[in-house]
Amino acid sequence: MKKFTTAQFLNFALGFFGLQFAWQMRIILSGPVTENLGASPFIYGLIWLAGPFTGMVVQPIVGALSDKTVSPLGRRRPYLLGGAIIASLALWAFPNSANLWIAAAMIWIIDACINIAQGPYRALIPDVVPKEQCSLANSYISLAIGLGSVVAAGTAPFLKWAFDYQMSIESQFIMGAVAFTLAMIWTCITIKEVKQAKAKAVQAPNFLTSLKDFFALSPEVGKICTMQFFTWIGTMCMMIFFTQYAIHTVFCVPDLTTAAPTVKEFYESTIVDATNFSSICFAVFNLVCFLVAIPIGVLAAKYGNKKIHIISIITMIAAFLGMAFFKNHITVAALMGLSGIGWGSICALPFAMLARYIKKGTEGSVMGIFNIFIAGPQVFVCTLVAWIINKCVFDMGSDAINYHWDYAFLIGAACLAVAAVITAKIKEA
Numbered sequence: 001m002k003k004f005t006t007a008q009f010l011n012f013a014l015g016f017f018g019l020q021f022a023w024q025m026r027i028i029l030s031g032p033v034t035e036n037l038g039a040s041p042f043i044y045g046l047i048w049l050a051g052p053f054t055g056m057v058v059q060p061i062v063g064a065l066s067d068k069t070v071s072p073l074g075r076r077r078p079y080l081l082g083g084a085i086i087a088s089l090a091l092w093a094f095p096n097s098a099n100l101w102i103a104a105a106m107i108w109i110i111d112a113c114i115n116i117a118q119g120p121y122r123a124l125i126p127d128v129v130p131k132e133q134c135s136l137a138n139s140y141i142s143l144a145i146g147l148g149s150v151v152a153a154g155t156a157p158f159l160k161w162a163f164d165y166q167m168s169i170e171s172q173f174i175m176g177a178v179a180f181t182l183a184m185i186w187t188c189i190t191i192k193e194v195k196q197a198k199a200k201a202v203q204a205p206n207f208l209t210s211l212k213d214f215f216a217l218s219p220e221v222g223k224i225c226t227m228q229f230f231t232w233i234g235t236m237c238m239m240i241f242f243t244q245y246a247i248h249t250v251f252c253v254p255d256l257t258t259a260a261p262t263v264k265e266f267y268e269s270t271i272v273d274a275t276n277f278s279s280i281c282f283a284v285f286n287l288v289c290f291l292v293a294i295p296i297g298v299l300a301a302k303y304g305n306k307k308i309h310i311i312s313i314i315t316m317i318a319a320f321l322g323m324a325f326f327k328n329h330i331t332v333a334a335l336m337g338l339s340g341i342g343w344g345s346i347c348a349l350p351f352a353m354l355a356r357y358i359k360k361g362t363e364g365s366v367m368g369i370f371n372i373f374i375a376g377p378q379v380f381v382c383t384l385v386a387w388i389i390n391k392c393v394f395d396m397g398s399d400a401i402n403y404h405w406d407y408a409f410l411i412g413a414a415c416l417a418v419a420a421v422i423t424a425k426i427k428e429a
Contacts, residue, residue: 013144018183020148025176031243037100045386054112055375059119063368066120074193076120083117084184088177095170122367135352139297142347146290154283157276217357225373230419233377237412245405247274254400281336288340309349313420316342320413
């Protein structure tokens with residue numbers, strides 16, 4: 001297998017650049033849309049369960065199916081293209097939902113289809129990239145995730161700043177849909193998969209057998225999965241709740257789920273400003289991820305994945321603690337940038353740690369099972385953490401209440417600390 005050049009790595013990562021448009025719109029803007037339809041913090045958390053449930057069910061199944069799929073498009077590409085097209089239709093429909101039930105259904109479709117595309121895309125790395133370059137390939141994926149998120153999150157605030165044009169939420173979701181579909185079409189056209197004969201030769205076992213074989217790969221696999229579990233509890237505490245934190249904690253907008261239309265109208269411009277601020281913070285967060293992605297891969301190759309990952313996670317812990325206690329706009333944006341270092345590592349190094357244990361022909365199945373330890377933690381965040389926030393109500397005066405959205409960062413920091421300790425126990429050859 002020939003080594004990849006820089007140009008090939010950049011082309012390979014382009015699909016993830018488009019995928020991030022869809023995912024970023026989902027992260028930043030789903031809160032304002034569902035809250036406007038009457039979702040409390042706990043209901044909002046339950047809607048977010050779409051991600052982990054579809055991730056735990058869809059990715060293992062699709063990953064295993066893609067290992068043995070025989071089609072004119074190849075093994076992985078049918079899932080990349082199909083997931084992108086269906087998700088794009090749901091992205092268009094979501095902000096136009098007539099009620100909360102329809103909005104929730106669209107979220108589930110979006111998340112399921114992103115997972116349909118994402119698992120096989122990750123499986124393409126050990127498929128087509130030499131084993132010694134897998135860490136670097138995952139770093140380029142991190143680079144694409146960072147850059148795609150920067151452009152997706154930063155477009156609306158930039159247009160407002162440069163041209164005094166406020167891009168509507170509906171337009172931002174359409175932008176995400178178009179970018180996702182076009183990027184996946186480009187990937188399907190330009191990436192050559194393994195020969196079809198090899199794909200036919202693979203006999204994929206059932207899920208329970210795959211799960212048993214997965215943990216039998218090495219004693220270190222269990223540690224990597226446990227590390228990933230706690231890492232993603234911490235990460236999703238920020239991903240899920242940051243926009244609501246920006247609106248209600250940083251910009252001091254009271255809870256409006258049961259407010260009268262006149263009260264909602266009074267806060268409308270503040271919510272737009274807060275949402276733009278959240279987009280800027282996510283742009284800064286992902287810009288840092290973009291800037292550190294390749295250096296993290298280079299440093300990991302020199303000093304080991306484990307050491308670099310621990311340092312990166314510690315920076316994220318410090319950022320989360322800062323956001324729990326400091327609400328100044330500039331400070332919060334800077335701390336989001338600091339946490340981007342951890343995100344750059346999370347998007348690459350755990351996958352690189354696992355890649356060394358993957359057997360040829362089981363790439364999709366292994367990545368699908370590994371995704372359980374990314375999706376599973378989100379159930380904890382969407383239920384227990386959302387419930388804690390829902391119970392932590394305080395009076396703002398004048399019959400207005402609010403929630404302690406900042407508590408998500410304290411819980412996230414604690415879970416990331418556990419992940420760092422577990423990472424230290426992983427043995428690297």
